[in-house]
Every structure is written in structure tokens, then in C-alpha cells.
Amino acid sequence: MFQVNADVIAKEEVIPGVFSLTIVSPVISENAKPGQFVHIACNQGGNFILRRPFSIHRIVPGKAFEILFRVVGRGTEALSRVKVYDILDVIGPLGNGFKYSERITSALLVAGGLGLAPLLYLAEELTNEQVKFYPMLGAQTKTKLLRYIDFKRIGKKTYVATDDGSSGHNGTVADLLNRTIHYIRPEIIYACGPEPMLRKVAQTADEFGVKCQVSLETKMACGVGVCLGCACVTRQGYKMVCKDGPVFDARDIIWDKEEIEPTLLGGYRCETAKVSDPG
Numbered sequence: 221m222f223q224v225n226a227d228v229i230a231k232e233e234v235i236p237g238v239f240s241l242t243i244v245s246p247v248i249s250e251n252a253k254p255g256q257f258v259h260i261a262c263n264q265g266g267n268f269i270l271r272r273p274f275s276i277h278r279i280v281p282g283k284a285f286e287i288l289f290r291v292v293g294r295g296t297e298a299l300s301r302v303k304v305y306d307i308l309d310v311i312g313p314l315g316n317g318f319k320y321s322e323r324i325t326s327a328l329l330v331a332g333g334l335g336l337a338p339l340l341y342l343a344e345e346l347t348n349e350q351v352k353f354y355p356m357l358g359a360q361t362k363t364k365l366l367r368y369i370d371f372k373r374i375g376k377k378t379y380v381a382t383d384d385g386s387s388g389h390n391g392t393v394a395d396l397l398n399r400t401i402h403y404i405r406p407e408i409i410y411a412c413g414p415e416p417m418l419r420k421v422a423q424t425a426d427e428f429g430v431k432c433q434v435s436l437e438t439k440m441a442c443g444v445g446v447c448l449g450c451a452c453v454t455r456q457g458y459k460m461v462c463k464d465g466p467v468f469d470a471r472d473i474i475w476d477k478e479e480i481e482p483t484l485l486g487g488y489r490c491e492t493a494k495v496s497d498p499g
């Protein structure tokens with residue numbers, strides 16, 4: 221983990237409200253793994269107490285990394301106003317990324333919306349390892365389907381689902397997975413997206429006996445496992461998304477609170493800790 225003052229060398233508004241920034245940091249780009257994230261002070265010396273987490277989206281080897289983000293609130297709005305040649309205070313790479321090896325026979329990468337951010341980096345690494353993989357991308361509508369060409373260029377076959385049917389399967393990416401998993405027959409699924417989608421993906425993977433790793437995007441504060449603000453409940457008890465994750469084996473996650481045994485958590489009913497206002 222490094223803290224750097226890093227130059228922004230490229231910025232693009234990919235579609236309205238979604239931006240990419242390329243940030244120079246040889247130490248972060250050399251040490252990063254797919255699924256890890258960076259924690260960024262969203263305005264330089266401004267009035268935000270907390271950093272905001274973003275997945276590493278792509279690497280320029282030995283030099284820089286790219287993030288892809290949607291403006292949803294104050295932090296991301298401030299970040300969207302950053303200009304090329306501005307300097308950002310960045311900590312990273314953080315967390316535990318996806319586990320993979322060249323021995324995987326075939327992988328399925330399931331992305332819901334901006335959940336594709338860490339999966340493109342993973343896709344590029346799987347390509348380097350000569351692992352056959354199938355991207356499956358979900359978006360609300362065709363115009364919000366991002367990085368399709370990039371995935372299609374390196375994936376074996378790219379599947380698409382849109383909520384309004386404007387491209388590919390008419391429905392969610394989790395539904396599409398459910399309909400196609402029996403003939404794609406992947407050895408492993410890697411998924412990132414909103415929690416309801418991840419829960420369905422995990423359920424499908426479980427039904428078909430396919431291994432599955434999910435990247436959780438829980439709200440977080442410190443990013444290094446100190447504040448306990450991003451706790452999630454697993455079969456081994458509480459885990460911190462920032463330090464133990466954000467990538468977890470889907471079978472370890474307890475998705476339904478009803479399933480939680482009080483004994484698992486030392487006799488306490490579990491309520492996942494929440495950061496109400498990240499500040």
C-alpha cells in the first residue's frame with residue numbers, strides 16, 4: 221500500500237455522468253492486482269473527511285492506472301471536476317483482488333453496470349494467462365453499455381443484457397446468466413455489480429456447482445480495516461470489505477439476514493454496520 225500525489229494525465233466523459241481518469245503512479249500500477257482498489261481524496265486539500273474507493277479499471281504497465289466512475293454524490297461530483305495535470309492524493313493498491321491462475325479452463329465475467337470496472341482489468345490479465353473467458357455485460361440500456369468493444373476484442377464470446385431490451389437479452393444480466401450457464405459451463409464465475417445482482421449470480425453459481433467470486437462495493441470509510449464501517453457477514457463471522465475483500469468467495473457471504481445464527485456473531489443479532497454520511 222502506497223500513498224502518492226499522482227498526476228492525472230487523461231480524463232474522458234465516457235457517457236454523460238460517467239468519467240475515466242488515468243492517473244500516473246508507477247508504484248501502484250506495478251503492485252496492483254485485478255479486483256484491488258484505490259482510495260482517493262476527491263478534492264485536493266478540500267473539505268472531505270473521507271476518501272472514496274474506486275476499482276482499478278486498467279493498467280498502463282509500470283506507469284499509470286485508470287479508474288472509471290459514475291457521479292452519484294458529492295465525492296464523485298468533485299472528482300468529475302478534476303482536470304488533466306491536477307494532482308490527486310491516492311492510497312493503493314488496497315484490498316484482496318480476484319484469485320485466478322493459468323490453469324482455469326474457462327471463466328465467465330459477469331458485470332452489472334459500472335461493476336465492469338474491475339472486470340476489464342481482470343479480463344486483460346486472464347488474456348495474458350491465456351485463460352478462455354466469456355464476458356457477460358448488463359446495463360439499463362444500450363447507450364449505457366460501456367467497454368463492450370474492449371471485452372469483445374479479448375473475450376471468447378461476449379454476452380449482453382439490457383433492462384429495456386435495446387441490446388442483447390431483454391432483462392437483467394443475472395437472468396441471462398441463469399439461462400445460459402448450462403451451455404457455457406464455466407469453471408468459475410467472477411462478478412461485480414449491485415448487491416441484488418450479485419446475490420442472484422451467487423445463487424445460480426451454487427445451483428450449477430460453479431465456483432464464484434464476487435466483488436462487493438459496500439460503502440466504506442477508512443479503507444484499511446480500522447474503522448469497521450464496511451463490515452459484511454460471512455460464514456466465518458464479520459469480515460471487512462476493504463481489508464478482507466472486496467473480493468470474496470460467493471459461498472462465504474451470508475446474503476440473507478434471516479440466515480445469520482446469533483451464535484456465529486457471538487450472540488448478537490447482526491446488523492451490517494453502515495456509514496450513513498461519508499463526509
Ligand SMILES: Cc1cc2nc3c(=O)[nH]c(=O)nc-3n(C[C@H](O)[C@H](O)[C@H](O)COP(=O)(O)OP(=O)(O)OC[C@H]3O[C@@H](n4cnc5c(N)ncnc54)[C@H](O)[C@@H]3O)c2cc1C
Nearest residue numbers: 272273274275288289290292293294295296337437438439
Ligand atoms: C471496493 C469498491 C470499489 C468501487 N469501485 C467503483 C468504481 O470502480 N466505479 C464507481 O463508479 N464506483 C465504485 N465504487 C463506489 C464508489 O466508491 C461510490 O460511488 C462513491 O464512494 C460515492 O461517493 P459520493 O461522495 O459521490 O457519494 P455519496 O454522497 O457518498 O453517496 C451518494 C449516493 O450513492 C450511494 N453510494 C455511496 N457509496 C456507495 C457504494 N459504495 N455502493 C453503492 N452505493 C453507494 C449512497 O447511498 C447515496 O445514495 C466502489 C466502491 C467500493 C467499496
